[in-house]
Amino acid sequence: MFVDKAKINVKGGAGGDGIVSFRREKYVEQGGPSGGDGGRGGSVIFKVDEGLRTLVDFKYQKHFRAERGERGGTKTQHGANAENMYVRIPPGTVLIDDDTQEIIADMTRHGQEVIVARGGRGGRGNTRFATASTPAPYIAENGEEGEERWIVLELKVMADVGLVGFPSVGKSTLLSVVSGAKPKIGAYHFTTITPNLGVVEVGDGRSFVMADLPGLIEGAHEGVGLGHEFLRHVERTRVILHVIDMAATDGRDPFEDYVQINKELELYNAKLAERPQIVAANKMDLPDAEENLKAFREKMNEAGWGEVEIYEMSSVTKQGVQNILYRAADLLDAIPDTPEVEEVADVQERKIYRMDKKKDDNEFTIRRENEMYIVESRKLEDYIERYNLQYEDVLQRFATIMRRMGVENALRQRGAVDGTIIRIGSYEFEFVEYE
Incomplete structure (x- = not known):
């Protein structure tokens, strides 16, 4: 799971x-x-x-x-x-x-x-x-x-190469062909709903981890569909392998698919637009694929993306797959093996309040609930929590602190008399006037 x-x-x-x-x-x-x-x-x-x-x-x-x-x-x-x-x-x-x-x-x-x-x-x-x-x-x-x-x-999955693309373009099939991974494959959308990882042996002694990530749809950067559940994992990949159904088996335009996927990636995290990317023109063994690829290259040139690397392949026949693996390995060799990380907040020890800390610790408030007076003071509540009140010395010290803080006089001014119940934190005390 x-x-x-x-x-x-x-x-x-x-x-x-x-x-x-x-x-x-x-x-x-x-x-x-x-x-x-x-x-x-x-x-x-x-x-x-x-x-x-x-x-x-x-x-x-x-x-x-x-x-x-x-x-x-x-x-x-x-x-x-x-x-x-x-x-x-x-x-x-x-x-x-x-x-x-x-x-x-x-x-x-x-x-x-x-x-x-x-x-x-x-x-x-x-x-x-x-x-x-x-x-x-x-x-x-x-x-x-x-x-x-x-x-x-x-x-966020730690993978070297991440497979991205619309649902049913052949990402899972490609992963199963190049690695020992056994992702679920089916002729329907969203077969992959969680990332699948596989170790790819290039064949020349090199290897890398490839992730088959859930398919994207329009609006994914706003959480539509699998949305953020998918995009979170793309952030870790060092190379993006953009798989496109060049046979247009679902009736979509390959060029529009390319534009839409990259738009979703950039809107989610602008840094993803700078990530090295390889286009895998998949399903080249099917009719119309060659013609669609020609039109795809023309549109890419017209859009000013002629330098984008496009590799022809077929996950089913394994045509061109090895060339893509070699290219991905070459790109990984040229990229520092250090994942991008988010800013890390300093993990600080929580603040501890002690009796001699600051003058601000002497601040307190008093409110009345029916016949009971409730004193709210960080300093006094901390004292009660930290000291064992069963000892007379502790109680005397506590009374001295209250007197020096002005709590005793404040209670008297608010109407506290002998026998009045005072609550501080989880403890209740009886107000006593000394002669």
Whole structure:
């Protein structure tokens, strides 16, 4: 099954929690803090594997979760970092952030890697919070959550030569003749609905990959018919082999076919107009083919395209096929073996907000829902997420931060009194006036 588009969810592993612990050795009075830091969560990493040719694996598995980091230990032992999760993808896969539609990476080389979801940092143990004034802190951080995102994967076939042309011009038959590929062949339009790949042995020691791509129709650049599903794959090919039914068996004009196909290619991507192209005048074994070819050459000259290379052939009798293969191999030898790639966006670690970051972090808003006051503050919500509120030291520190930010006074001015319920993030607190 050929699958060339998929949408998946990736999530980096959460960091391990730091712990609160104290030394308890014999003969050591008032042992100091010994809580270790948690380990970092695993990241989700995509890696190109040239042995893959389709995204079919992502049809059945759509969620990828890296492991969580290990919890910190006593005696200041650092928790183990989690192993990264590697996800194999075929060469030619474009990774797109589903929310922003930004291209994360264009993966073309075997072994190429990119981090798509970073693991969270481990939380700090209470050893990290010891100071001269607080030598035995009951404070520890929770591990940070890993990055999560939805990603769209689009596969653009990595082929050296791409066969283009209207439906039923003989592309699939040609591929079956020159390679070991077994594409579906039939006497009706759109027999090929997904790309077929075959390795072509030229006969002089050279070889290349040829792709039989679904047939184009007018309006394909706007998505008509197979539209973008086809054109996406043409972008990767280094040489275009334009197959034309010179016998006009469907009643179409060969020259008009040539003009229309090239128009669709250029409207989809202007760079395709500059791609080396060979015209394969197919079905030359049928009646009227010679006469049509003569008229085709005349129209090409009149249009100023006399320099376009035209090779006569027949997929059925194999007449002229070898000459086309030699010419395609010669063109490939003259072209750098580096696929064109799209601009790649920098994959950056998501922004982490900490208590001492910026003055802007002190901003907050307060709104009222019935008898409850809701405080919205990035700084306070981050604190709640990062610290274990079961410890008195953590709560006291939290209250001090709120007081310094002006949240306490603001709540009082808005009408909060003893017993008023305050919600911050997912936690609810009771407002208490100290005497």
